[in-house]
Amino acid sequence: MMSKKFARRCAVALTVPALLVTAACGSEDDKEDSVKVSGKAGEQPKVSVGKDAKPPKKTVAKTLSAATGKEAKVAKGDFVRLDIVAKTVGGQSSQDLINTWKPDPGAKKGAARTQMVEQIGRESQLPGAVTKELVGKKPGSRVQVEGTAQTLFGPQAAQMGMDPKQGMVWVMDIVSSTRTDKDASAKGDQESVEDGMPEVEVREKKPASFTIPKGEKPPKKLRSQKLIKGDGPEVKPGEGLVAQYTGVAWEDGEVFDSTKPQEKKKGEKEQPQNKDGVTAFQVGTKSVISGWDKALAGSKVGDRVLLVVPPKEGYGSPEALKQAQQSGQQHPLAKKNLVFVVDVVDKV
Incomplete structure (x- = not known):
């Protein structure tokens, strides 16, 4: 039922010919990170990507800001609501894949922004290799994940027309999370339906x-x-x-x-x-x-x-x-x- 507009946007961005280049993220051997993230968690981050970045040998994740509130840590099966900036790494210039911090086109002033709602461990709009890095973190935390289309999307990268070597970085803020019984239902006596309703x-x-x-x-x-x-x-x-x-x-x-x-x-x-x-x-x-x-x-x-x-x-x-x-x-x-x-x- 859910719109897959973010999944479509990501796939389209990664299949634009100008972006299908041997890409890059900061490798573990680099003394200086190829991706710089600044700003406080809960506010729009500034994500700067170095032009000479090289792809990591494997997915690299780090916690940029660890929340210490009373909320439970995110676990597999939990639902999370996220703010995300995702960008390509490598090529002439970095391109936005997702930026939930930007107001939706045509949105009224003060209107709610589109964010990502995902269940950890069940791939929907975001690759599981990205969202699994949120496990153990609390709402209010900011997490950075770098990799390539191949390491993050796996076999689906080729199926979606992505260059497997295309690098990308994801900066995710956990806005909220919840743990819900998968068999949960509304409780109480059901009212009679109105005339003309099924x-x-x-x-x-x-x-x-x-x-x-x-x-x-x-x-x-x-x-x-x-x-x-x-x-x-x-x-x-x-x-x-x-x-x-x-x-x-x-x-x-x-x-x-x-x-x-x-x-x-x-x-x-x-x-x-x-x-x-x-x-x-x-x-x-x-x-x-x-x-x-x-x-x-x-x-x-x-x-x-x-x-x-x-x-x-x-x-x-x-x-x-x-x-x-x-x-x-x-x-x-x-x-x-x-x-x-x-x-x-x-x-x-």
């Missing part, structure tokens, strides 16, 4: 089951209803929302995505790609479909939310259609009305 049964070990109103046309505008009202903290725009969810298309009621295991349907050759329990994403920053941004930002931990999302608020949004025109590939759900049930189980 019935839903949330199941413990399987995707939720929906009953679409017979003969009813889907609503033309986004609709949402809290089936369970939580009493936990509010998930504000810019924060990460940790969720269990299931999504189906109104037109056929078939599950297309869920955080719970899906069974292979009759006639299908491949087992569906299953998520391993709860997932997390940033809300209020266009990191997910606009229907989710509008309906879920401001939710409270413990809420269960039922949504019906029209195409223009889902994968058929003007932005999605523009991307499809550029790539020549339209999302298979671009013309579908989407139905979701989302349990808000934590925030990060």
Whole structure:
């Protein structure tokens, strides 16, 4: 469900011909680092890359600032929200791969910035070789990782069209972290659904089951209803929302995505790609479909939310259609009305 805009941005930057050069990071043998990072953790760092840098023989990581607060240390399986500056190393000039400190294009003054929300040990938008270096660090810490496309992305580097020798540096600030039971769900009595909304049964070990109103046309505008009202903290725009969810298309009621295991349907050759329990994403920053941004930002931990999302608020949004025109590939759900049930189980 999450937008992979950062993954796309990174891949595109690394496949620009001008950047496909034998790259470099400071080697362990250098007396002077090829990458200089200045600034306090929690503030935008200045990352300066030397022109004569050489790639390290292996991934090199160091803690630039170690937080000492009461928060728990990051462990495998935890969700983290990160600010990141990632740059190429080597070639004529260093190029930004990611910079979450920069305001999003067209964003209003004071609007939440897009940050990275990841689960340690589960590759999503960032390579696991980078995020694993956050283990043992506390929120408020700043960590630097240097390597090449090959050492950080592994076999995926070639698959994504990257030059395996392309050097890069990642400077990550841990904004927050949380540890959530992968089977967590909203608790409490579920309210009756409103007229015109699908019935839903949330199941413990399987995707939720929906009953679409017979003969009813889907609503033309986004609709949402809290089936369970939580009493936990509010998930504000810019924060990460940790969720269990299931999504189906109104037109056929078939599950297309869920955080719970899906069974292979009759006639299908491949087992569906299953998520391993709860997932997390940033809300209020266009990191997910606009229907989710509008309906879920401001939710409270413990809420269960039922949504019906029209195409223009889902994968058929003007932005999605523009991307499809550029790539020549339209999302298979671009013309579908989407139905979701989302349990808000934590925030990060």
